[in-house]
Amino acid sequence: MRQNPSFAVTDMGELRRLVEENPWVTLVSATEDGLVASHYAVLLDDDRDDLTIVGHVGKPDDLIHGLGQRELLVVVQGPHGYISPGWYGDAASVPTWNFFSAHLTGVPELLTPEENLRVLDRLVARFESALPQPRQLWERPNDATFVERLEKGTVGFRLTPSRVVAKRKLSQNKDPEVVETIIAELSGDGPYAQPLLAAEMQRAADARRRA
Template sequence: MRQNPSFAMTDVGEIRRLIHLNPWVTLVSQTDDGLVASHYAVMLDDTRDDLTIVGHVGKPDDAILGLGERELLVVVQGPHGYITPRWYGDVPAVPTWNFVSAHLSGIPELLSPDENLRVLERLVDRFEGDGDDARGLYRLPNDEAFIERLERGTVGFRLTPTRVTAKRKLSQNKTAEVVETIIAGLADEGPERAPLVAEMRRAADARVRP
């Protein structure tokens, strides 16, 4: 991802927030047969305060990706959307696309079966929600045979990135007035634009904060 100083996101806390809010990532690896990609959910490692992530892949994706043997690129995609030049006023302009994204690269560490199981349990706990559903929450069965099948079918990993590129392109190169016009225009387009509106508002507020 080409970096631009105007849009660079370097604050670790903000990148952690991006990962937490957008756990469905793309895993990319270079193999002898060319590039391969897979899609899985990841989480921040709860024992660390850096950008270390944990996750798992199903077999044989571990072998296809060369997990633990070669560099892995993790693409985290946040809110994004089309920006029309109509919102810029009567000036020469072209359309663009606003987005928030991060690339994390490094050689992942393979987890032990016990660590992998803990990651799986954390994933389930997070996405099952708060238990308001009358049917109750799902939990991984505490059954030895079931756990053995899980261990045979998945491979957990921990990635502490050695290279990070994060970008928040949210019209920071426009005047505050134009940014407000863009935010209003996006909001008028419907609720599906809400995540991008929220990110633009966050960036705009940070811009004027002393």
């Protein structure tokens, strides 16, 4: 991802929020057969306060990616959406795309079966907790035999990135009035409405005003 200093994000709190709110990521590896990509949910490691993430892949994706043997690129994609030049007023302009993304790169560490079970348990709890009647991993009709067999079909990993590239392009280079117009358009009911992107832009605009 080409970096632009004015769009770069280095604040750890904001990067952790990006991962927390957007856990469905893309895993990319360079192999002898070319590039391979997979899609999985990850979590921040609750024993750390950095960008270390934990997750799992289903077998044989661990072998396909060479998990634990070579670099893994994790692409985290936050809110994004089309920005029409019509939202800029009469100024000469072209369309663009606003987004908040991060690339985390490093060699992952493989988890033990016990650690992997804990991560699987956390993943289920994370997403089930929003439901009125959550079904946790160890609850009936699941039993220990079922859960342990499930774990054996996966390989857990922990990745502490050695390189992080993060970019938040949210019309920071536009006048505040234009930013307000874009937020209003993204918050509306038009064909390119993106409420989550509008909220991200509003958050950034409020931060700039406080600075």
